[in-house]
Amino acid sequence: xxxxxxxxxxxxxxxxxxxxxxxxxxxxxxxxxxxxxxxxxxxxxxxxxxxxxxxxxxxxxxxxxxxxxxxxxxxxxxxxxxxxxxxxxxxxxxxxxxxxxxxxxxxxxxxxxxxxxxxxxxxxxxxxxxxxxxxxxxxxxxxxxxxxxxxxxxxxxxxxxxxxxxxxxxxxxxxxxxxxxxxxxxxxxxxxxxxxxxxxxxxxxxxxxxxxxxxxxxxxxxxxxxxxxxxxxxxxxxxxxxxxxxxxxxxxxxxxxxxxxxxxxxxxxxxxxxxxxxxxxxxxxxxxxxxxxxxxxxxxxxxxxxxxxxxxxxxxxxxxxxxxxxxxxx
Amino acid sequence: xxxxxxxxxxxxxxxxxxxxxxxxxxxxxxxxxxxxxxxxxxxxxxxxxxxxxxxxxxxxxxxxxxxxxxxxxxxxxxxxxxxxxxxxxxxxxxxxxxxxxxxxxxxxxxxxxxxxxxxxxxxxxxxxxxxxxxxxxxxxxxxxxxxxxxxxxxxxxxxxxxxxxxxxxxxxxxxxxxxxxxxxxxxxxxxxxxxxxxxxxxxxxxxxxxxxxxxxxxxxxxxxxxxxxxxxxxxxxxxxxxxxxxxxxxxxxxxxxxxxxxxxxxxxxxxxxxxxxxxxxxxxxxxxxxxxxxxxxxxxxxxxxxxxxxxxxxxxxxxxxxxxxxxxxxxx
Numbered sequence: 298x299x300x301x302x303x304x305x306x307x308x309x310x311x312x313x314x315x316x317x318x319x320x321x322x323x324x325x326x327x328x329x330x331x332x333x334x335x336x337x338x339x340x341x342x343x344x345x346x347x348x349x350x351x352x353x354x355x356x357x358x359x360x361x362x363x364x365x366x367x368x369x370x371x372x373x374x375x376x377x378x379x380x381x382x383x384x385x386x387x388x389x390x391x392x393x394x395x396x397x398x399x400x401x402x403x404x405x406x407x408x409x410x411x412x413x414x415x416x417x418x419x420x421x422x423x424x425x426x427x428x429x430x431x432x433x434x435x436x437x438x439x440x441x442x443x444x445x446x447x448x449x450x451x452x453x454x455x456x457x458x459x460x461x462x463x464x465x466x467x468x469x470x471x472x473x474x475x476x477x478x479x480x481x482x483x484x485x486x487x488x489x490x491x492x493x494x495x496x497x498x499x500x501x502x503x504x505x506x507x508x509x510x511x512x513x514x515x516x517x518x519x520x521x522x523x524x525x526x527x528x529x530x531x532x533x534x535x536x537x538x539x540x541x542x543x544x545x546x547x548x549x550x551x552x553x554x555x556x557x558x559x560x561x562x563x564x565x566x567x568x569x570x571x572x573x574x575x576x577x578x579x580x581x582x583x584x585x586x587x588x589x590x591x592x593x594x595x596x597x598x599x600x601x602x603x604x605x606x607x608x609x610x611x612x613x614x615x616x617x618x619x620x621x622x623x624x625x626x627x
Numbered sequence: 628x629x630x631x632x633x634x635x636x637x638x639x640x641x642x643x644x645x646x647x648x649x650x651x652x653x654x655x656x657x658x659x660x661x662x663x664x665x666x667x668x669x670x671x672x673x674x675x676x677x678x679x680x681x682x683x684x685x686x687x688x689x690x691x692x693x694x695x696x697x698x699x700x701x702x703x704x705x706x707x708x709x710x711x712x713x714x715x716x717x718x719x720x721x722x723x724x725x726x727x728x729x730x731x732x733x734x735x736x737x738x739x740x741x742x743x744x745x746x747x748x749x750x751x752x753x754x755x756x757x758x759x760x761x762x763x764x765x766x767x768x769x770x771x772x773x774x775x776x777x778x779x780x781x782x783x784x785x786x787x788x789x790x791x792x793x794x795x796x797x798x799x800x801x802x803x804x805x806x807x808x809x810x811x812x813x814x815x816x817x818x819x820x821x822x823x824x825x826x827x828x829x830x831x832x833x834x835x836x837x838x839x840x841x842x843x844x845x846x847x848x849x850x851x852x853x854x855x856x857x858x859x860x861x862x863x864x865x866x867x868x869x870x871x872x873x874x875x876x877x878x879x880x881x882x883x884x885x886x887x888x889x890x891x892x893x894x895x896x897x898x899x900x901x902x903x904x905x906x907x908x909x910x911x912x913x914x915x916x917x918x919x920x921x922x923x924x925x926x927x928x929x930x931x932x933x934x935x936x937x938x939x940x941x942x943x944x945x946x947x948x949x950x951x952x953x954x955x956x957x958x959x
Contacts, residue, residue, distance in 0.1 A: 441826035442835045442853045444776075488948070490820050492839055492847035494771065507772050507872050509849045511822055511837050519822045521837045521849060523774055529876045539855035541827055624820065624949055 299323045299385075299589060302354035304375050305366035306330035306339040307454055309389055309416075309581075313364055314343045316582040323362070323589055327354050355379050362387060362592075364585075368458045369465065370394045376402045380409045385592050387585065389416045391473045391612060392605040394466065399609050403602040414588050414598040415605035417477040421580040421587065424547055428536060429482050431545055438542025440483060440518050445475040448525035449532040451504035459526075460504065462496045468506040469493070469612050472524035476512075476615075477600070477608040479522070482538075483514045486611055488626045493524075495619035510615045549574075629915050630657040630690040634682065634697060634705050636670050637663070637785060638719045640746065640907070641696035645674050647911035648694075654915055660685040662697075686712035691918055692742075695719060698791040699798070703728040706743065710735045715742040717914045721802045721938065722931030724793025726955055729935055733928035744914050744924035745931035747806045749867055751909025752882045758871070759811045767873030770812055773848040774872070775804040779865035781854040787832045795832035797823055797941050800852030802934035803867060805840075806926070809933060811871075814843040816933070820950040821941035827854065838941050839950075862888070863899040882906075 301317050303310055306328050317325040325345050330336035333349040340347035354360055355378050363379040365372055365388040372393050379386050386406065392415045393399040406413040419425045432440060449471070452459045459465045480486065493508030510522040535548040555573040578586075591598050614625040631654060633645055648656040660679040661667030671678035679685040685693075686708060692715035695705045702723050709716050716736065722745050723729040736743035749755055762770065777800040785791040786799060809815065818841045826835040834854045841847055856865050867882040885903030917924045936955055944951040 439826070441824075442837065442851065442855050444851065490822075490839055490950075492772070492841070492849070505771065505874055509772060509774060509839065509847065511820070511839055511849065513822050517824055517826060519824065519826070519835055519837050521851060525872065525877070527771070527872045527877055539827075539853065539857075543857045543860060544855065622950065 299361040299592070300326040300359055301362045301364055302326060302357065302360040302384075303328045303339075303364045303366065304351055304354070306332070306335040307366060310366035311339060311342075312579070312581045313366055313585065314339055316579065316585040317364075318343055319578075319582050320586050320589055326360060327357070329354050351375070352378070355382050355384065361385055365389060368454075369470065373398045373402055376413065377405055380405045380411045380413075383409060383411055385588075386411060386413045387416065387588050388413065390418070390477070390605065391415075391466075391470060391609050392602075393609065394464070396606065396610055396613055399606045403606055406602060412592060412598075413602045414591075415600055415602065416584060417474065417600045417605065417608060418580050418584045419474045419478045420481060420599055421583040423576055423580065424549075424552065425478055425536075428538065428545060428547060429478075432482055432538055432540075436543060437538060437540035437545050440538055440540045442539050443479065443483070443518055443520040444523075444535075444537040445472075445479065445520070446523040446525075446533075446535040447472050447475055448523070448528045448534070450528050451506070451526045466612065466616060467494065467496075468508050468524040468526045469615050471526070472508065472510065472522050473608050473612045475522050475524075476611040477604065479512065479514075479520050480604070480607060480611070483516055483518045483520070485515050485607070486512055486627050487515045488513045488624050489611065489614045489618055490624045491615040491618040493615070493619040495616065508615065508619065512611065628653055628655055629692070629918055630655045631692045631694060631915075632656070632658040632660065632685055632688070632690050633670070634660050634685070634693045634695045634709065635701070636661055636666050636696060637698045637701075638696040639782075640719055641670075641694070643905075643907045644694050644696065644717075644746070644911055645670070647905070647908045649674065650908065651912065651915060657690045658685050658688065682708060686714060691715060692717065692914070694914075698785045699793050700724045700791050703732050706732045707735045710739045710741050710743070713739060713741060715744075715918050717744045717746055717911075718931070719746045720806075720931065721793070721798055721935045722928060723935065724798070726932065726936060726939065729928065729932040733932065736928060742917055742924050743928040744917065745926050745928060746910060747803060747926050747930070747934075748906040748910040749803050749807055749882060750810055750926065751913065752906045753904050754880050754882055754884070755807060755811075758869070758878055758880050761878060762811055762871060766876070767871060767878055768875030770844075770846050770871055770873050772846060772872045773808055773812070774870040775808065775848065775850040776866055776868045777801070777804045777850065777852050778855050780856045780858050780861065781828060781834055787830055789832055792832070794938065794942060795825075796834050796852050796854040797821070797836045797838075798935075798938045800854075801838060801850060801938040801941060802931075804850050804852075804869065805934040805937045806930060807867075807869060808842065808848055809930070812842060812844075812846060814846055816937050816953055817841045817843060818950045818952045819937055819940040819944050821945045823941065823945035836941065836945075838937070840937065841950075860896050862897045863901070
């Protein structure tokens, strides 16, 4: 039985708590949040202990896994401390806010022989895994021009931390998912040119961020990544991969198996239309299950710590390009 | 009666423009010139009009205007000849293959007091007109960014002969969407960065690209003009799509999104059948109207030059591996 200490009680922490509850031989033992009330709410839902003292979790010899689900800039402190007490560490993406911090974290974990996995969960999304499988099968030939898109409204989270560009990095924080998936499919990046609001034009009162990033891979693939926190509608993603023999096209809004229309009241009162795309196991649960499985069998994680650093390097280069207007060579 | 002749069927759009001429009650398709005798004769027969093997002979006739659909590099030669004969000109895009040629076309038409209109039919799509209305009305606030695509199938023929085309996918497919961006936002492109390559086919001309642009008023934009649609299996020739992102919302337009799916056992692949308006008809009507009313063409030679400039800047940028500022300096 592996006992889990959850750091943070926000949105993603709730998703992880659900994941832990579905994985046999693991038990969510304690939830930490600097807001004790939030921790208690989550702890109650999943029948575990709440605390506002994170060191007590990290130093608790009974805890095997530390699962970090807090804002990006806090990751480093939790990871470094958990490395010292030799925990298995799962940390949400992005690994850190700067490449220097990320490298220091990875180095410390290697030094202490502590296993660290970062939550680049897109690799566990059924559609993204299937697309990679198809690309690798050669069915579209050699990949050439690629487009990805990830769009939502402005994220609302604890203390509205996303609205602080210095803390979140804006919408680039979200499309690091695509950066990692693209690297997984097409290898290392040669150069990046990005346009976005960036810190100069980011206006936290507008609650809008938007970025269009062009990535040139070492294997010559040209990728275009859209990241949007400017949408009025719900969350949507899309991917297009063109190649010498064909093309693969995915759009989340076209892959909806259930749309329920629920009438409100009687007669012609307007109702709501709710799209749903259920899967047997949530990608977040799959991701945590994989983490536990690799720990138990001593296998390498699908997302290595170095992968997480490289995804962050792309994100930071994008921000740098947005800021300077220059092409950034990696 | 407005009398209009066709100059060359080298570009496949000539077929559609000639068909549009035939649809208009007060317009006559008065003849076809084509260097390619076989093609010219065939088209003259189909469209029931006279074939001219010499452009001079055609231009001696009492016609009001010509539609130039020759290879890109020949637009200037044909346009200048027509202008000097006092004929108005509707010229296929891109206006030319160099800024100097484009400028000479504009200057010659001005000097000879004839109209020069550039064929950007996408402006006449009903979805485009509606989107422009919405943006003009401020429905999504201040424009922050535009994401565009103009994907297509590799057209082959002279399109992949640099001497005749001036370039591959980038010169072919950049100009439509850039023209729409300029027209809808009323802003000019200030700088261009592009990744350009030949990734799909085994020839030297470009077939793959993505452009990034800065427009006036802090708008940024990208455009994918690649010849990336699989030749044998794609259900449609390509697309023209634009997403406008504003402070108060977004508008996504797929110009050819009015379609249904068609499956046929003999044709093997699935197909999309487009049922929206004929955008070329809007273009041709506008050209005829500017002659009738003696008004400025809705799409000018300058518009043609400005979108060509973006394509040329893209090539320059891809070579230099850095953004290129506009306007480009004409070579003297």
